[in-house]
Amino acid sequence: MALRVTFHGGAGAVTGSNFLVEGPKGRIVVDVGLEQGRDFSVASMYSPFPFDVPAVDAVVITHAHLDHIGRAPKLMREGFKGKVYMTPPTKDLMELMLRDSVGLLTQEAKRRGLDPLYDENDVNKLMQHVETLDYHVEKEIAPGLSVYLRDTGHILGAASVRIVNLDDKTSLAITGDIGNSPNPYLNDWEAVPDADAVIMEAVYGDRAHDHLDTRIPTLRDTMKRAIERGGTILMPAFSMERTQLMLYELSNLMEAGELPKIQVFLDSPLAISVTEIYEKWAGTYFNPSAKEETKREKSIFRFPFLTMTPSREDSETIGREPEPKLIIAGAGMSHGGRIGRWEAKYLPDPRTTLLIVGYQAPGSPGRMLKDGSPKVKLDGREVKVAAKVESLTSWSAHADRDGLLKFAEATLPRAKAIFVSIGEPSAQRFLAQRIHDFLGGKAIVPSQGEVWEITKAGAKKI
Ligand SMILES: [Zn+2]
Known part of the structure; x- marks a missing residue:
């Protein structure tokens, strides 16, 4: 039997990234994601996996975002x-993200009168099955595969995976998410020139980001205007990667004298823990210039006017601090967490x-705020919006x-088929x-559900 892949998720973005790859003797599942960012259907989360789970030899996780790991404990x-x-690094980040999501899942399940999708116990069990594998190490993890x-440069530890059928040497690569390279501290994405077929993401397949040259001045100018307004600046931010990137860029702008040095509060226990994991691996997984910077400064994310407030009591003191001040907190779409307060x-x-x-995401409080709604419901309370809302894209x-x-070009001429998966259908097309x-x-x-056979000549739907 030739190498085969089944698109159980990621295609049409229904259930999060999830692929079954089968060789003549072995079976590997790549990613076990949960759909994120929209009103996901409970059925898709709770229904059993559409493959024989005990028959799977091994699982590979590309990176620690919930749309790639969210159903792993299941x-x-x-x-x-x-x-x-x-x-x-993905092991550390995944454990943190899954443990953090247990509470939310339990609440959500209770609200709907269901059992939680998984609990602490399932996460513990999962972690006992984790084995780390570094970049650039070839390893047979299932019979014949x-x-x-x-590195894909997307978040710390993110990886693409190439799977080789050791019988006939055909290969398939699955990219996970591909980074917005260059990033100031992550490595650029690495090309995958040696796979007969590639499954790649397409989240921004139809959109262009601003160039780095305009992105940083826009951040600076927007922050300047906000500081001049004299009040508090609120930045709802995703705990993983976006928060670290903002800390890095803001500290550079303030230290270079391009922005006034105002007090910055990182008021998110999750984002603080993620930052610590980034710091733990900075010496080994950051790009060469950030490794150097880390040697000099110990941490590239901390600066003298930054205060981290992990505990509730620390957090409460922020309200008494003089303005202007910046508060960075989760959740990234204002749908919970400390930012709501x-x-x-x-x-x-x-x-x-x-x-x-x-x-x-459409329907989130953050989207309503972004679209200029004069009031927003937060924690069941209606809040009037008199604040100036500014929106920065391209980060x-x-x-x-x-x-x-x-990225696609760099897979050629070897790749005889490029599957465009993960993302909205219009972006994929x-x-x-x-x-x-x-x-x-x-x-x-x-x-969704299609099965394709990979040969040296290309891919064939079966
Ligand atoms: Zn991702």
């Missing part, structure tokens, strides 16, 4: 016995600036349409069209 409930492979991880307090004040730096951790096209038109590559937009 594998344990369905009798998974094998090992779960990922890079060492070896894997090889490469600060929004309730400060949004009615016209001197306040709400600085939106991340994606806001995404995903490659844009040109970055993705460059747009990228597939460009791969076809500009690169002459064979691009395929797969549907």
